[in-house]
Amino acid sequence: MRYFQPATLDEALAIRRGNDVVPLAGATDVYPARAGRRAWGDPTHKDVLDLSRIEALRGIEDRGDHVRIGALATWTDLIRADLPPLFDGMKRAAREVGGVQVQNRGTVVGNACTASPAGDGIPNLLALDAAFEIEGPSPRLVPAEAFFTGYRATACGPHDIVAAIRIPKREGRGHFVKLGARRYLVISIAMVAAALETDAAGRIVSARIAVGACSAAAGRLPLLEAALPGAPLTDAPALVEPRHLAHLTPIDDIRASAGYRMAAALALVGDALADLSRPAARVA
């Protein structure tokens, strides 16, 4: 295995263009995945492109109309960042990714690039209309809905590197609820992220809601999002119907059956809306 450790994004891009390498940010996903595959006889030793020394990729920045999360920003960086209530759901997810030791090294971008159906950051990025800054042969800005293309698949090509995630700043509050087999250090059975804007009278102006771990890639709930505007927020949990989730395709696996996942997702959407209708109990 060859190991590259560039100090600049340009060098990293040149390496990515000329070699078949796997990028490495916090290494909390790549490493266990590789060790696991090797233990089961997979002989591939793909070369590694370590991004961790590229200073320009660090940090979370308020850029006026959006917040920019650099490719090396960790979950802990996110928890500690001073961000508006729209990011409350994202921060909740941050506190539930592994334990603190994993949060201190694991990155938000690494979580997205893994594109696991159970990635806790992903429904949040969908609900917040995040966009991915992709650097490479054709630099582009890709909306989250187009970035997550399927099971562990993204729009980031073999010669590309995600430089950052941009999240547009809007009014409203975000929230995240996750169901696992226990409280902490657990992979999600189902999870829901929501970003809701209400008017002075407490009526919903706009709703963006996404469900994870219930399909190959997490997805928004367009039918529910269309049904909610105009309704008082306190009525919202009662407006959630099974048909709003009918397009999801949960699977049976060791963590839960498909039927259980679907029932859990339905309950979690209601819970998320109910939580949002109570005065903000801000975490972080």
Add this chain to the structure above:
Amino acid sequence: MLEVDKDRARHAVQPQHAFLVTLKVNGEEHRLNVDARTTLLDALRDRLHLTGTKKGCGLGQCGACTIIVDGRRVVSCLTLAVMNQGKEITTIEGLANGALHPVQQAFIEHDAFQCGYCTPGQIMSAVGLIQEGRTRSDDEIRENMSGNLCRCGAYTNIVDAIKDAIAHGLDPREAMTQAVEAIAQDAGREA
């Protein structure tokens, strides 16, 4: 250009299989040749013979290998030695300064272990946690210690030990300073 900087410049564009790295552990610098795949945990245990840091799962799930790097607790099994060059690394061996560190003392007084295998990781994690200051309730302590598993089930006593270390004069902001001072003094003694 320093030798180390030259090394780095070369690594930048030239891939390598092995690296000559400088690891700063408990205040002392060590130069060693490592295969790129060597985890920081294996470098500490097998190369520097600092075996206080334990390997439980090797997959980031148990917390037995917790150490503190640049003021933040991390699992040393999920990071490569080569990714930690030049960073301040503190292991369980760096905590005591003649007397035990207050967290070590509290773990003994509260019988916060049975077999002891997870204990160095628990203690390093607790030192990190106290410094983070997220210890306002038992629940908050439990949440923030959730990365450390104890198969003997000493959790209740671990929470008590952490609260005791805080109550008995371990100012959260000083948890790390004490550890760092202990290291500086140790280094002085050896020099």
